[in-house]
Each structure stands twice: as structure tokens, then as C-alpha cells.
Amino acid sequence: MAKALRVKFQPPLALTLLILGFFVFLPMLSAFEYSIRTPLTGGYGWTHYIWAVTEDDFFHYILRSMWLAGVTVLITLFVLVPTLTWLHLSNSKVRGLIDGISLLPLVIPVVAFAVGAQIAFPEFVQNTVLELPFLYFVLALPYAYRSLDIGLNSIPLKTITEAARSAGANWMRTITTVIVPVIRGSVMATIALTFALSLGEYTLTVLLHWDTFPTWVTYVAQDNILGAIAISMMSLIIPFLILTVITLFVPERSTQGRK
């Protein structure tokens, strides 16, 4: 049935995609046109892009944002995967509580969270940039938690764990070599989501006076708005293209999720 439908031309769908396409790509293309203008000669060129990537700060801040995002991903996986596995297996009474708490960050506006973080943390926490990955972890928690929760729900967790345990694997081995590979779809989604969120986080970072790639862009904009626009175009278009291409070419897994 689905296959038959796919071949047929769908006017409402085509119209929807056309309108969405205009909505998404017109501003993007228009901004791109602006970003390759060279005011001096009146023509087009990569001047601003070249300026941006030859700035020392460019790679400095990209690297910094990347490792902070990497640490956030590690915290997320190390804490959430074992805890959620245990919650699913044990039917503990705290599961309902933790389910609820994991959604709470959705309720709190990030600006308000930043106010709290600024007044509450002791000096030794505020003085290290390592506070950021933990705060990013909190911001990504509702999504990461849900994604892993769905993954664990869709597999016969108990059977798999018992099999691994009776074959002699300890808990760590069970989780790393059995459970994680089985729910790799959810794990990959969690990694992508947490990484992207940490990489782009601006509000909390700037209000706590840290410098990362997104806050550096606003700093650049003060002297060189065209440079800032070029950087913004790169940080919007590159992930957009990479992710779209990955989705188009990576084959769909049919095993997970739906029955």
C-alpha cells in the first residue's frame, strides 16, 4: 500500500513542499548572497569566509565548543545508559519520580536557569569551564532521556540481559557490548542531539560569562558584521547539509521502533 502511494504524484504534498522550501531556502539563499558580496569591488567572492577561517580564534573556539560538547555526550551516556537500564529492569519505585524530573528542564526557561546557576554554585564550580557540560547535560536531559527510554522500551531488555549475564558477562560488559549495540539507533540519536545542543548553546554560556564558538560569533559581529554573517552561514548550512545527506544515504533500519 505504502509503495503504491509513493509512486503517485501528490499535488497537496508537492504544494506543501514547495511552500516549505521557499520559506526555508529563500532567506538562507538571500543571506548567502549577502555573505559573498565584496563591498570594495562590488562583485562576489569568498573574502569573508576566508577571513573567518584564517582567524586564529576560529579554530580555537570551534575546538573548545567541540570538546565541551564531547564531554557532555560522555556524561550523558555514562550516567543515563546504566541508570535507565537499571530503571527498566528493576521496576524501582523511583522510576516515576525520575521520569518526571527528567522532563522538568523543559519547564524552566534557560534564562531563568542561568540566573539560578549564577547565584547558587560555589566558587570552585563557577571557576571551571567544566560546569558547562553538566549544565548542557541538564538542558539536553528531556530529549536524551526520552530517546534512550524509547530505545530500551522497544527491545526485550530482560531476556537480553539475562542471556548476557548467564553467559558470564559482568554488568559493565553487558551494557557496553550487548545493550548499547542493540539500541544503537537511540544511542546515536542521543549523541547527535546532545552534541548539537551543546555546540549551539548560547544563552546559558553567555550569561555565565564563558566564551564558546556561538558567543565568539556575537563578539566578532561588533567589529566585522560581514565576518559574523559568514560564520553564521557556515554554522547553519554545514550541519544542515551533513545531516540531510546522512539521512538520505544511510539506509533505514527497519528493526527498531515500530512493530
Add this chain to the structure above:
Amino acid sequence: MTSQVIEEGAPSRGRAFLASFIKNILPAVPLLLIIGFFFLFPITRMIYVSFLSNDNAFTLENFKTAIQEPYRTGFINSIKIGLFSAAIAAFPGALAAYFIETRGSSKLRRTIAVMSGVLANTGGVPLAFMFYAALGIQGYLTKVLKHLGWDLYSGTFSLGSFIGLLIVYLYFQLPLMVIVFSPAIVSLRREWSEAARNLGASQFNYWIRIGIPLLFPSFIASFLLLFASGFSAYATANALTVGNLPLTPLQIGGLLDGNVSAAQLNLGKALGVVMIVISACAVIPYLAIQRRSAKWQKR
């Protein structure tokens, strides 16, 4: 807890408690510690401090100031931009989600999901600069519109004005609507429309009596989430406005940075608490509706 201990006939209460703690809570401790210290503690502390005067005595003055000018206008503007951007994005987003989910191939659906995810989340500062380039005075889109007879900048328009910001917000609100509303569409079962048709219902009848009533709660829930997202957005507004548009997140940011000084040191905390209350009024019903619909959406 006590009754359980008695039932199990545990030898001593202390040891039974310890055993039950190890069994029921211990593995969750790392997660609870992180959430407790990095999330619950700052929020609780902010709520507590918002009730303190400069001399650390209990007071409601911070909240009294928070609902007076200029903060009043800030809240009104923030609520307005949340409501308007959600209202404008909700219906087209729902319609787009419907056509994509019901008529699109699985590859198309996945691609749209990923693209929406990127657009809805990477926003912030890059989005602001993108619109500055596209719809600024020198932007190509502005020129095209002018050529077509619509001169954006003939009046008082600027990207930092309410209308300007609203346009930019729609760019992440619409994809967000597609993301949050799609699951509801997916769960509308084909059997239901077929059953209705077999019983003699017209397409119109099916939508009025089955489709819309089923989707309506999810639609409202999505609207509420969009409102919360527009209401609390900070990055885009911060990059585009130059202090000309009072919005609560920007006012809090100003107080936090020390760019703006207030007689009351803890005013920013009170503003934060009011923001949480408003946001909670939207997000908690959203979560409740989601949880309810999840029951029949499960296949």
C-alpha cells in the same frame, strides 16, 4: 516503607532500610546527584533568594517591582511574541505535518524530520545574523520584495522591532510545530477513516467527528510548547534588538550582566521566577496532554 519492612520480616529496621536503599535507589544516585546539584539546587536557591531584600530579610518587594514598568511591558511583549508566533506557526505547521506524514515517502519523512530538527534547534545567534543578511536594508530578499512593490523599510520596520522579531521566530517555530505535531498524525490510524467511510461518513464528516477531535488535544499541546519556546527565547532577540524592545529574557540578561542596575539586587531572580511560572502554565499542560495521548497513540 515501615509496613513493607514488617511484611518482609526483616531482622532490624536499619539493615532492612539499607538493603532496600541499595536495591531501590542506589543505582540512581549518580543521576539524582547531578540533577540535584546542577538543576534542582540552583532553581530552588533562585526561588528562595527572590524573596529576600538587599539585607537578606523576607520581602515581596522584588515581585512588586517585577510586575511594574518597565518589566510589565517586558512580560506583555514576551507573552505577545510567544502567543503570536505560536498562533501563526501552528496551523500551517500542522497542515504541513499532515501532508508530509500521510503522503510522503519514508525517506522524505525522515529528511524533513532531520531538517526540522536542525532548524528548530540550531537557531539562536546564527539565525539572527542570517536574517540580518537576508531581510536587512541591504538584503537581497528585501530588494526582491521592494521590486515586487512591498517596501519593508518604508515605515518603522526593523528586524529588532516586534514584527521583525516575529518573522525571525517563525523560522524556528514552524519546524518545531512540524516536529511536535507529527507523532499525532502518525498515530491516526487508516482503519478509522476506512471504518468511518464504510459506515457512510463523508470525508467532511470523518474530519468533524473523528479526525479533528482526535488531533485537537495534540494541536493545543503543540501550540503551548511553541508558546513557551517563543516566550523564553533569548539568543535571537539579544542579537537583533538594541534595547528598543523590552522583553523579559533580555531584561533578565541585562540585570545578570550588570549592564542594567536596579535598586533591588534580587529583582532578576524574581523576574526569573515569574518567567518559570508563566512557562510552567504552558509546558505542564503540554506534558499532561502528551502523556494522555501517548496512551492511544501507542500501537
